Amino acid sequence: MKSGFCAILGKANVGKSTLLNRFLAKKLCAVSDKPQTTRHRILGILTDENAQIVFVDTPGVMKPSYELQKVMIKVAFSSLAGTDVAIVMAEPHTVEEELIHKVKDVPVIVTINKIDLLKKREPLYNLIDRYREMPDIRVVCPISALTGEGINTLLDEVKSLLPEGEPFYPEDIVSDRDERFFCSEIIREKLFRLYGEEIPYTAAVVIDEFIEREKGKTYIKAIIYVDKESVKGIIIGRGGKKLKKMGGLARREIEYFIAKPIYLDLWVKVRKEWRRNIHDIREFGYTS
Ligand SMILES: Nc1nc2c(ncn2[C@@H]2O[C@H](COP(=O)(O)OP(=O)(O)OP(=O)(O)O)[C@@H](O)[C@H]2O)c(=O)[nH]1
Ligand SMILES: [Mg+2]
Structure with a gap:
């Protein structure tokens, strides 16, 4: 049995909460087309026959301009403490170098989301190559959290980076929140x-x-x-x-x-x- 924590980080509106909902096949986290929808750290617990993955949804990373946003940024980065894997999510037209550098001592999976919006796939291959050149990145996974494309590959990659261990939560628990x-x-x-x-x-x-x-x-x-x-x-x-x-x-x-x-x-x-x-x-x- 493998078990561990996987924090999902990224700029606001990239699709972090959509991905967590997709992994759990349940609408757990709030999703909207406006940035900064998520304000909390929310666990989504996926248990199957060979693993328990505790996904951590986080507020989008941005430049804070008032106190609530400062708290949200702290929430996002504090989710890295004790996590076994970090999914850094990006959109197909940006390179998240700054954020990747901030994730230290945790294996990073770069996830390029919203690939369903791409008319051509070539720019995506170039982007994947650019990420692969960066140190400390284990895997680059193009996905669509909306359609589910690439999700199983991503899930397998997360599992492969988790340590062996007993589950943290009973198997019927899906979140830490009530x-x-x-x-x-x-x-x-x-x-x-x-x-x-x-x-x-x-x-x-x-x-x-x-x-x-x-x-x-x-x-x-x-x-x-x-x-x-x-x-x-x-x-x-x-x-x-x-x-x-x-x-x-x-x-x-x-x-x-x-x-x-x-x-x-x-x-x-x-x-x-x-x-x-x-x-x-x-x-x-x-x-x-
Ligand atoms: N086309 C497309 N839209 C997506 C995809 N994933 C998410 N979206 C849309 O992107 C918008 C933002 O999604 P969220 O899941 O709320 O994004 P988030 O990263 O959690 O955003 P914050 O909580 O604000 O940081 C919503 O309108 C989603 O429907 C995708 O794979 N393809
Ligand atoms: Mg969100």
Whole structure:
């Protein structure tokens, strides 16, 4: 049996969370077409007959400009401590030299994602050659996390770099996070998907109550904290329509995720400038 940790790192929006979901064949992590969707370190545990791989999804690496982003960067790099393998994910048009140099003492698999978007394959071969010339890179894997192309090869490469050992987690456990956490992430993902521009970045979601009942629906009270009064109005929308639509999408996905009917009670509150205040950031569950 092989077992170990595999951190997935890369710039924002390259497809890290999509890859983790693809590995687990389960929608676990929030995915959106906006950068900086992921704010936490999230484990996705894959156990099969000969290995247990603990994949670690991380926030995208970027230049931080406010406190929350600083915390996110710390979260990303702290996931390298104790990891057995690092997947450094890149898109087909960039070379992630800087990031690769930051990963020290861990075998690196460079993963070029989104190859389904390439019209021609030649530029890809040149890119693979450039990575192969760099020291410390074990393997270069072109993949599409979206279509699944190349995923099995990548999985085999990860396995081959893991040490022999007993599993860390029972085989039916898929994450270190609980249902409450994933409920808040589903709601946050819907904010990313439904609202334009800056709006999702100003929001944090906190599950205030989560009450399971013997009979009837699970009651979930969630508070969306935003940093300005004007954003609150935009999230709620005229006559509450926009929030209702968002809530409906979130409710359906939460019901699917926890396999129970729920009543979702959504509130929007203002916590001025929370993204710049470390105490608020911690209170909302973001820690490195
Ligand atoms: N065409 C294509 N799109 C992809 C692929 N993988 C991910 N995407 C899309 O890329 C966008 C970002 O995906 P995410 O998985 O959220 O990216 P991420 O790296 O986790 O982003 P952050 O959490 O913001 O750092 C989404 O719109 C995905 O659907 C792929 O292989 N091909
Ligand atoms: Mg992500």
